[in-house]
Amino acid sequence: MTFIGYATAALFTACVDANFGLDTDHMGTVIDLGDSKLKEVLQDLKSSPGYCLMADIVGSTAIKDRDVREWIRLLANTFNNIRAWTEPRFLKTVGDMLMFWFPDAQFYATTSPLTLIQGLDDMNRHKKAKLFLPVRAAVTRCSEAYEISFMRSGDDVYGKDIDLTARLLDMASEGEIVMNDAFHQVLQGQYEVCGNKHEFQVVERIKGPWTVQFRGFSDPVRVFKVRAHRAT
Numbered sequence: 001m002t003f004i005g006y007a008t009a010a011l012f013t014a015c016v017d018a019n020f021g022l023d024t025d026h027m028g029t030v031i032d033l034g035d036s037k038l039k040e041v042l043q044d045l046k047s048s049p050g051y052c053l054m055a056d057i058v059g060s061t062a063i064k065d066r067d068v069r070e071w072i073r074l075l076a077n078t079f080n081n082i083r084a085w086t087e088p089r090f091l092k093t094v095g096d097m098l099m100f101w102f103p104d105a106q107f108y109a110t111t112s113p114l115t116l117i118q119g120l121d122d123m124n125r126h127k128k129a130k131l132f133l134p135v136r137a138a139v140t141r142c143s144e145a146y147e148i149s150f151m152r153s154g155d156d157v158y159g160k161d162i163d164l165t166a167r168l169l170d171m172a173s174e175g176e177i178v179m180n181d182a183f184h185q186v187l188q189g190q191y192e193v194c195g196n197k198h199e200f201q202v203v204e205r206i207k208g209p210w211t212v213q214f215r216g217f218s219d220p221v222r223v224f225k226v227r228a229h230r231a232t
Contacts, residue, residue, distance in 0.1 A: 028147025028155060048147050050103040051139065051183070052157070052165045053116070055082045058134040058174045060096035078133045085123035086116060091155060097169070101157045103147075113141075113187040114200050117177060117226070121202040124175045124228030134175060138168035141182035160217075167214045168223065181209060181222035202226055 028048075029041060057078050063071045075096065082098055083090065089102040089110075102110075111119075120137050142161035149156040161180075168178040179187070184206070191203045208224035 028149055028157070030152050031148050031150050032152075045146060045148070047143060047159065048103050048145055048157070050101060050142050050145060051107050051113070051116075052142050052145065052162055053086065053100040053137065053139045054097055054165050054169045055086070055100075055120070055135050055137045056097040056169055056172075058136055060133060063133065074131075074133050077131050078135065081123060081132050082135060085119040086111075091157065101145075101147075101162075112190060113183060114190050114194065114203070117179075117187060118200050118202050120177050121226065121228050124177075136169065136172035136174055136176050136178075138165050138172055138178045139183055140165045140168065140180045141186055143182070163216065164214070164221065167217075167221075171212070171223065172225070173227075175228040176225050177227075178223060178225045179206075181224070184208070184222075184224045 029045065031041075032038065035041065057075065060071075060075065063074060079093075079098060086100070089100055089106060091099045091101045093099070116139065120135075120139075124135060140161055142159065142165075144161045145157050145159035147155070147157050164180060168180065172178045187203065187206075191197065191200060194200065197203075206224050206226045209222040210224075211220045212223050213220050
C-alpha cells in the first residue's frame, strides 16, 4: 500500500475510533419516495429544537499544495482538536468543515451554550500553528430544524435554521465565532445567572448585533460575533 493509502486508512480509523461523539443509532426519519406510508410520515413530522455548529478549517485548500503527509496530519489534528474543545454531537463533514447537531435534551446533558462558546474561543486562542490549522465557526439556536435524511447511509438534519448556520459561517473570518440572535439570548441568559462568570470571559467580548439580509431569507437576521484574542 502507498503512503497515501496508509495515511488515509489511518485517518479513517482514527475518526471511527474517536467516533466524534456520533450516536450510532439512526436519529431521524429517512425520506423514501417509494414508501407507501410517506404521506403519513410527512404529516407526523415535527421540528426538533436544538443547536447547530459548523466549524470550518481556514486555509485548507492552500495547504494541499504542501507534501501530502503534512496536510493530512494537519487536517486530522485540527478535526480532532475541534472535537476536543467542543464535545458536541458530530453529524458529518462537508469538505473541510465539521457539522454538529444536537437536540436540546442531548445538548444540555453534555454541555451548554456557555461551555460551547468558551471552548471554541479557547481552541482558537491556544492553536499551535505547527500542529493545527486556524478555524472559524458559526453556531445557532434552531427552532426550524428537522431530523430527516434522504439517504439510508447516514443521519442528517435540514431546515431554515440549518441554512442560516451556513450563511453565518460564510460571514466568519479566521478565529471568529458568529451566532444568531436566538443563540445569543440563551447564552446571555445563562451568563447572567451563573456564579462563575470569570470562567466565561468570552461573553464580554461579543460584538453586535448587526442586521443582515441574507439571500433566501425574507426577514433580516440579527447577528453577533466574537473573535479570539490571538487568532492570527
